[in-house]
Amino acid sequence: MATHDIRVTVNGTAYDAQVESRLLLVHLLRDQLRLTGTHIGCDTTHCGACTVLLDGQPVKSCTVLAVQADGRQISTVEGLEKDGKLHPLQEGFWEKHGLQCGYCTPGMLMTTCALLTRSKNPSEAEIREAISGNLCRCTGYNNIVKAVQFAAERLGKEA
Amino acid sequence: MATATVERLIGKAVRRREDLRFITGRGTFTDDVKLPGTHHAAFVRSSLAHGRIVNIDASRAMAHSGVRAVFTGKDLADGGVNPIPVGWLLPGLKTPDFRAIAVDRVRHVGEAVAVVVAETAAIARDAAELVQVDYEELPVVVDAVAALRPGAPQVHASAPDNRSFHWEIGDRARTESALRGAAKVVRTRLINQRLIANAIEPRASLASYHPGTDELTLWVTSQNPHVHRLIMGAFVLGLPEHSFRVIAPDVGGAFGSKIFIYPEEVAVAWLARKLGVPVKWTAQRSESFVTDMQGRDHVSEVEMGFDAGGKLAGLRVKTVANLGAYLSLFAPCVPTYLYGTLLNGLYDIPAIHCEVDGVFTNTVPVDAYRGAGRPEACYVLERTMDIASRELGLDPAELRKRNLISKERFPFQTQVALTYDSGNYAPALARALQMVDYERFRAEQTEARKKGRYLGLGLSCYIEACGLAPSQVVGSLGAQAGLYESATVRVHPTGKVTVLTGSHSHGQGHETTFSQLVADTLGIPMTDVDIVHGDTGRIPFGMGTYGSRSGAVGGTAIHMSLQKIIDKGRALAAHLLEAAPDDVEFKAGRFSVKGSPDRGKTLAEVSLAAYLAHKMPAGHEPGLEMTSFYDPSNFTFPFGTHIAVVEVDVETGRTALLRYVAVDDVGNVINPMIVDGQLHGGIAQGVAQALWEWASYDEAGQLTTGSLMDYGVPRADQLPSFETDRTVTPSPVNPLGVKGAGEAGTIASTPAVANAVIDALSPFGITHLDLPLSPQRVWKAVQAARGGERR
Numbered sequence: 001m002a003t004h005d006i007r008v009t010v011n012g013t014a015y016d017a018q019v020e021s022r023l024l025l026v027h028l029l030r031d032q033l034r035l036t037g038t039h040i041g042c043d044t045t046h047c048g049a050c051t052v053l054l055d056g057q058p059v060k061s062c063t064v065l066a067v068q069a070d071g072r073q074i075s076t077v078e079g080l081e082k083d084g085k086l087h088p089l090q091e092g093f094w095e096k097h098g099l100q101c102g103y104c105t106p107g108m109l110m111t112t113c114a115l116l117t118r119s120k121n122p123s124e125a126e127i128r129e130a131i132s133g134n135l136c137r138c139t140g141y142n143n144i145v146k147a148v149q150f151a152a153e154r155l156g157k158e159a
Numbered sequence: 160m161a162t163a164t165v166e167r168l169i170g171k172a173v174r175r176r177e178d179l180r181f182i183t184g185r186g187t188f189t190d191d192v193k194l195p196g197t198h199h200a201a202f203v204r205s206s207l208a209h210g211r212i213v214n215i216d217a218s219r220a221m222a223h224s225g226v227r228a229v230f231t232g233k234d235l236a237d238g239g240v241n242p243i244p245v246g247w248l249l250p251g252l253k254t255p256d257f258r259a260i261a262v263d264r265v266r267h268v269g270e271a272v273a274v275v276v277a278e279t280a281a282i283a284r285d286a287a288e289l290v291q292v293d294y295e296e297l298p299v300v301v302d303a304v305a306a307l308r309p310g311a312p313q314v315h316a317s318a319p320d321n322r323s324f325h326w327e328i329g330d331r332a333r334t335e336s337a338l339r340g341a342a343k344v345v346r347t348r349l350i351n352q353r354l355i356a357n358a359i360e361p362r363a364s365l366a367s368y369h370p371g372t373d374e375l376t377l378w379v380t381s382q383n384p385h386v387h388r389l390i391m392g393a394f395v396l397g398l399p400e401h402s403f404r405v406i407a408p409d410v411g412g413a414f415g416s417k418i419f420i421y422p423e424e425v426a427v428a429w430l431a432r433k434l435g436v437p438v439k440w441t442a443q444r445s446e447s448f449v450t451d452m453q454g455r456d457h458v459s460e461v462e463m464g465f466d467a468g469g470k471l472a473g474l475r476v477k478t479v480a481n482l483g484a485y486l487s488l489f490a491p492c493v494p495t496y497l498y499g500t501l502l503n504g505l506y507d508i509p510a511i512h513c514e515v516d517g518v519f520t521n522t523v524p525v526d527a528y529r530g531a532g533r534p535e536a537c538y539v540l541e542r543t544m545d546i547a548s549r550e551l552g553l554d555p556a557e558l559r560k561r562n563l564i565s566k567e568r569f570p571f572q573t574q575v576a577l578t579y580d581s582g583n584y585a586p587a588l589a590r591a592l593q594m595v596d597y598e599r600f601r602a603e604q605t606e607a608r609k610k611g612r613y614l615g616l617g618l619s620c621y622i623e624a625c626g627l628a629p630s631q632v633v634g635s636l637g638a639q640a641g642l643y644e645s646a647t648v649r650v651h652p653t654g655k656v657t658v659l660t661g662s663h664s665h666g667q668g669h670e671t672t673f674s675q676l677v678a679d680t681l682g683i684p685m686t687d688v689d690i691v692h693g694d695t696g697r698i699p700f701g702m703g704t705y706g707s708r709s710g711a712v713g714g715t716a717i718h719m720s721l722q723k724i725i726d727k728g729r730a731l732a733a734h735l736l737e738a739a740p741d742d743v744e745f746k747a748g749r750f751s752v753k754g755s756p757d758r759g760k761t762l763a764e765v766s767l768a769a770y771l772a773h774k775m776p777a778g779h780e781p782g783l784e785m786t787s788f789y790d791p792s793n794f795t796f797p798f799g800t801h802i803a804v805v806e807v808d809v810e811t812g813r814t815a816l817l818r819y820v821a822v823d824d825v826g827n828v829i830n831p832m833i834v835d836g837q838l839h840g841g842i843a844q845g846v847a848q849a850l851w852e853w854a855s856y857d858e859a860g861q862l863t864t865g866s867l868m869d870y871g872v873p874r875a876d877q878l879p880s881f882e883t884d885r886t887v888t889p890s891p892v893n894p895l896g897v898k899g900a901g902e903a904g905t906i907a908s909t910p911a912v913a914n915a916v917i918d919a920l921s922p923f924g925i926t927h928l929d930l931p932l933s934p935q936r937v938w939k940a941v942q943a944a945r946g947g948e949r950r
Contacts, residue, residue: 140839
């Protein structure tokens with residue numbers, strides 16, 4: 001099978017990789033770069049566990065080929081914490097019990113990270129709409145909504 | 160010396176200790192474990208629901224670059240792999256062989272026919288597609304009621320009429336007589352549709368064999384690693400426990416579906432030994448749909464009798480339970496001892512009789528899914544109570560009030576074997592009605608109907624049973640295991656504490672709640688406590704987490720070990736302080752002489768002395784470590800009332816859940832934040848059963864809802880925020896007074912929502928619809944009703 005040499009920047013670090021044409025971005029992250037914080041839940045773009053930011057946009061990395069990420073910036077859950085300080089969303093999920101098993105959490109964090117970039121003070125309905133492509137089977141979404149509201153408030157104060 | 164004030168942690172919403180690793184992407188789920196040289200397994204799966212395997216040609220797969228081996232069911236059987244056993248036996252139970260890989264016949268779509276091992280997962284999957292399997296098609300039966308009919312296709316030759324068991328509970332004659340004498344008998348046929356747990360983490364296993372030590376290590380998505388070790392080791396693979404280690408690391412949700420011993424886990428463990436390389440398999444979601452044990456699938460004929468005053472006179476239930484193609488580990492107990500025994504509900508019912516037929520079909524096996532039998536029982540009771548309230552012309556809240564067991568009658572002996580530990584049911588119902596403002600809602604509902612808006616309210620009063628026990632009783636009922644829990648508390652020489660618990664956390668937050676318990680009891684900071692779970696190599700024994708048992712059973716085992724630590728510590732401290740043990744008290748992490756608080760030793764000082772062993776009291780060994788096995792004297796019985804408020808758009812059939820009010824009594828609460836979270840998740844799953852979820856098979860046995868596009872796992876924009884409150888009735892069963900909260904939400908919510916939708920549709924004369932109440936089903940019913948009006 002044909003391979004390609006690509007360069008991706010993940011959480012600010014550049015990586016060179018040789019990948020098969022069919023390799024998915026999520027497998028590049030998990031298996032080649034050993035960034036296992038990004039999870040796989042369904043392989044079919046429904047559950048959102050694998051959500052990462054590609055040039056700032058949330059994408060389901062099980063439906064992006066690694067070659068499509070060539071030359072681009074990727075942000076994953078591992079990059080949210082900066083200088084030993086948790087991102088307000090991480091604080092919010094922790095403070096408001098926005099996770100139980102923790103499996104959907106990285107995808108939820110990246111999706112809501114993008115949400116809070118485009119909307120500073122989202123309503124409950126906006127939050128629910130934004131995460132409607134991310135499945136959580138544990139929380140009933142109740143406390144995820146509260147976690148995002150907490151983070152929005154925290155970010156508002158910091159701004 | 161002033162006693163340090165230690166803040167009490169039990170009862171506080173302490174944020175979870177485990178969260179830091181999850182929010183930073185540092186969790187370790189099974190698929191995250193990477194071992195050098197790992198090979199990957201892919202399974203060839205049956206595309207037919209029923210067929211005879213005529214030939215398997217793996218030559219093209221074997222020739223594929225990167226493929227290490229291909230094995231069939233015969234290879235595994237010849238290699239000493241035994242069938243997966245059944246963990247709960249009923250009288251006369253038919254237990255056909257359940258093999259990891261089919262040997263000569265396939266009985267459901269998705270059953271493994273062969274396994275390919277290759278250098279990468281992608282190569283293994285490519286090669287699996289190259290394995291050519293020839294089948295002779297056999298007739299298929301998917302519906303359990305149809306499977307019982309004469310002439311139905313036979314799933315197993317050893318189970319005539321496809322019946323695995325017939326089971327009864329209660330008093331047949333008394334119930335017959337009660338129903339004959341009743342002023343009114345309400346009759347209904349209820350279908351509790353099949354569901355799929357759909358934990359977001361797919362099942363996975365990784366096995367590694369070390370020839371030097373002859374040890375096999377299995378990382379697996381399990382709720383009960385010791386149960387996996389015992390059953391896989393002793394029964395399936397013939398491996399002794401001391402050379403078989405099972406690790407269930409972080410597990411991404413389970414809801415019952417990760418209790419069982421699965422074919423793929425057996426195969427992977429066998430392959431790692433056979434091939435001498437680590438072997439991994441991680442399910443794709445499409446595989447999860449056709450291989451994870453499924454839930455529910457009952458058809459019940461219900462007769463509920465009332466006297467002239469609206470008091471329950473008797474209840475008779477005949478249920479056909481679809482077990483799927485094979486008996487999964489605990490399949491026989493779910494539609495029997497976890498179902499029939501819960502049909503007393505919260506009500507005073509003078510006579511009950513229930514009979515259940517467990518039936519094989521050409522579908523994925525059925526076993527415990529969140530609630531496991533209890534949601535089915537609650538649905539039978541609460542749906543029928545609502546139907547009865549309409550037939551009796553009584554308000555549904557009033558009918559329930561009239562029939563609740565009064566608080567004076569506890570412990571309450573039910574008509575179906577159980578003894579309820581404690582309860583005070585009326586306040587939870589009253590509080591839920593108050594929260595939803597029942598009277599005002601009825602007025603609003605009337606007004607809305609005038610404007611063509613269809614609002615509905617549904618009640619559900621539920622009982623839950625947690626921590627199946629005691630072991631002697633469950634053993635006499637057929638359990639092939641004890642249902643106690645073990646815990647070791649190890650106080651290190653510096654006073655830091657490691658707890659080894661047999662419970663397993665896959666979202667429940669044990670590392671936090673158990674730490675709260677330990678920190679409070681020993682008067683030390685939570686950061687000085689480490690909770691270890693999920694590794695048979697570190698934890699002596701355990702029965703795991705299911706049936707909402709971890710707090711009541713696992714927590715109590717820890718409590719018992721803590722008490723033993725304090726007792727030994729007191730003896731040591733007394734010796735060191737030259738005081739009588741009875742004169743030494745333990746408070747806030749310090750042993751001191753009563754009346755002379757200055758004369759004391761901290762837990763750390765006593766622990767150090769125990770490990771130095773320079774000055775031990777007579778009769779005491781060095782060290783400070785205690786193990787307990789706690790076997791409860793009874794279940795615990797949480798309860799409560801849930802109320803759903805919906806609006807149905809009769810033009811589209813779509814139901815919007817407007818409000819959801821839940822008042823639960825789970826006994827004493829260690830961490831209210833975590834308990835609320837458990838309730839929220841349970842409610843979402845039960846709401847989804849009422850409105851969206853259905854594992855639906857066509858006549859050929861193909862799952863027609865086999866992806867997350869087709870199967871309605873709820874999304875955030877389909878649900879409101881839930882409103883929760885609590886009453887607290889401690890359990891007398893355990894010293895913590897806790898009951899359990901893991902399944903309550905799922906049990907209560909399905910009938911609450913179903914009742915609300917039917918209430919909304921009542922102006923159309925609609926009295927019942929089967930679940931899920933999808934837009935299509937509701938729209939059709941409304942259309943039919945309107946057509947009826949026009950005629």
